[in-house]
Amino acid sequence: MSVHVLETATSVLLRDPTASLGEVAKAAGVGRTTLHKRFPTRSDLIHALATEALDLVDAAISSVDTGSDTAIEQLVAKLVPLGPRVEFLLRFPNLRDDERLSMRLTVMDQPVIDLISRLQGTRLRADLPAWWIAQTLYAGVYSAWEGIAAGRLAPLDAPGLVLTTFYQGVSHVGAADRS
Template identity: 50%
Template sequence: MSRSPRSLLDVATEALLASPGASLTEVAAAAGVSRTTLHRHYPTRHALLLAVAEHSVTRVERAYAGAGLDAAGDDAAAALRRLLTALIPLGPQLEFIHRERSLDDDHGLHARFDALDDLVTGLVRRGQDAGVLRADLPAWWLVSSLNGAVYGAWELIDLGRLAPLDAPGLLLTTLLDGIGR
């Protein structure tokens, strides 16, 4: 079965999450291609890891770009809903970025990913200024809570405990309304 490099990266992401120490041979088998075919695209395991990370960050950047995070403060909740809806299906990519320790020294990748938090922080601050979001909590905390909640939702979807279409509403309600009475 022949696959494009892009779909190889999606399969490689899932294979590497399922077995972080997977060899190129194991990743190739999961993708339904020969090791030679995989090696032609990614000559080393590190090259494959870098390609998966680049692919993952690019997909996440597209989700952020499409969410309209430059919205006015009054529209912060709607922009967050769009972001959550776009991010939840990218759970494997987000998990790979956070879990793959061999890429910790790649400051360019991490800078790209960290810049996305800056976009959300700006939206949160505008929402706080507009009185739509709580102003008594630091924006960085709200963004960290959002990131953790997205990861938690994806994990529950992966376990079959949460329906993907229910996740954005549950997440947003929990984040905006909290768990108190």
């Protein structure tokens, strides 16, 4: 059940970052006292949510075989379902106030950067900064999750959409565009 509480809390706090602990507890179907017993203070709760999100994202990233040809495909497939957790990490800027969390946040996507750097020159363009490519990938994943949450996108269509846009852009084939 603990897991469900964290999940609900994440979505509630994403919908309204100023939501009271009472609202969070009610949404999770649990008493405020119970919530307080598990997370003595509001910061503790936020911290726990961030830690869990980081754990999940870390697990997703390290579960991909970075040597495989389909490494990026695996990554996207793993990240899209984590939508709300990724969103949480992005939308709570003051997570960086915590030393430990801040470090994990900065280190988190190093494997992704490394993977991209290694692929630049073969599968990926070498004239773009690696961090930009990573950012583009994340943005695609996040946009896809948003589309799913809004009901505009079928979950099964998401990875394909992200990947084709990521790789090929949105230009009509045959038109040689320039910036």
